[in-house]
Amino acid sequence: MQSDSTATEGAQNPSASLKSFRSAGRGYWHNVSDFDWNDWKWQLKHRVTTIAQLERLMPTLTPEERAGAILAGESKLAMAITPYFFNLIDPSDENCPVRRQVIPRLEETTTAPWEMLDPVGEDSHSPVPGLVHRYPDRVLFLVTDRCAAYCRYCTRSRLVSNASGYDFHPEFERQIAYIAENPGIRDVLLSGGDPLLLSDDKLEFLLRRLRAIPHVEFLRIGSRVPVFLPQRITPELCAMLRRFHPLFVSIHVNHPRELTTEVRDALGRLSDAGVPLGNQSVLLRHVNDDLETMKALVQKLLMCRVKPYYLYQCDLIAGSAHLRSTVTKGLEIMDGLRGHTTGYAVPQYVIDAPGGGGKVPINPGYILRKTADKVIIRNFEGQVFEYPEATPVAPQTARRVESDPCVGCGKD
Ligand SMILES: *Cc1c(COP(=O)(O)O)cnc(C)c1O
Secondary structure, rough: OOOOOOOHHHHOHHHHHHHOOOOOOHHOOOOHHHHOOHHHHHHHHOOEEEEEEEEHHOOOOOHHHHHHHHHHHHOOOOOOHHHHOOOOOOOOOOOOOOOHHOOOOHHHHHHOOOOOOOOOOHHHHHHHHHHHEEOOOEEEEEEEOOOEEEOOOOOOOOHHHOOOOOOOOOOHHHHHHHHHHOOOOOOEEOOOOOOOOOHHHHHHHHHHHHHHHOOOOOOEEEHHHHHOOHHOOOHHHHHHHHOOOOOOEOOOOOOOHHOOHHHHHHHHHHHHHOOOOOEEEEEOOOOOHHHHHHHHHHHHHHHHHHEEEEEEOOEOOOOHHHEEHHEEEEEHHHHHHHHOOOOOOOEEEEEEEEEOOOOEOOOOOOOEOOOOOOOEEEOOOOOOEEEEEOOOOOOOHHHHHOOOOOOOOOOO
């Protein structure tokens, strides 16, 4: 493991402090034993869920946050923050990027006409409860409505935490039967809520049932547990998961500060169990909508053996306007990443089309002009190039090339 960056490095290079790995520490919970602190069930049981706890732990609570927390306690999306993750909040900074993700605000009650409860049309693509079949060869399998902590911009806030009375009850047998009856489904993505909140036994049961379906090739788990509750990533869990390969895990990190030594170690345990890791970030105002923060984040993810997979434009979820950044900003960030840093570090920026169109890739314009015989392109430095279109190859010639695989392929 690399050593943590020092303060002097931070002074020389501003991104060094963003990229340094630190422990979340014990903060307000300094009297708790190591045994309890490292026990994921203790962390869940001691989550910050009430306005009274919040006022005690964070004297700098603003009126907007106080009002938001009271409303979250009554309806809408519940508030819950693990003690571990709570320690990443900087109480002296009203705009702390961690704080904005998990502490409710009064603005959540303001809904614009174009905002929705089900912004990406999941319910209209649901053949059985808890299953979303939007794309031809893969399904989203919702296994629970609970998360370790609740993101204030949650696209599934209509169902998670059960605060708004959606009454989500996954019916595993019906979900599994649908997948078994549809041979076109080769990829199953477990999500929720957070699948890693299930017990090892329950998760193993689901993975075993899915693996028993011959046409299911690829399994994925979408989870923010490694980030909110790294204590859950136990050696026992990893030993169980590795029996179901190929199994990928998509995590959700938005700001480099969330990548602590605890998270890095938890991700290391998953990687060592052969689980390829991807990250899905959401572009959030005053959290990660600047190039320096995003570049530090994607580079730090690589240090944790995580491939930045998607950068999402924030869905039009009701009450999220204060957290949404602009598409213009997203494109500017993508332009600042591609070519300027490791290709592996560059995620695909997407908009999940409102109403259920699915994910649409959004890219800065690299093709300036295209005609029948050429394309005019620009590179990451703005230099312009012309690339002639290939001339169509006659079928006769093509067959000749096929007969000798080394001719014309450019490799030997
Ligand atoms: C995102 C998503 C998937 C997975 O899409 P990939 O591009 O394969 O990661 C599948 N189903 C639904 C409904 C989704 O929203």
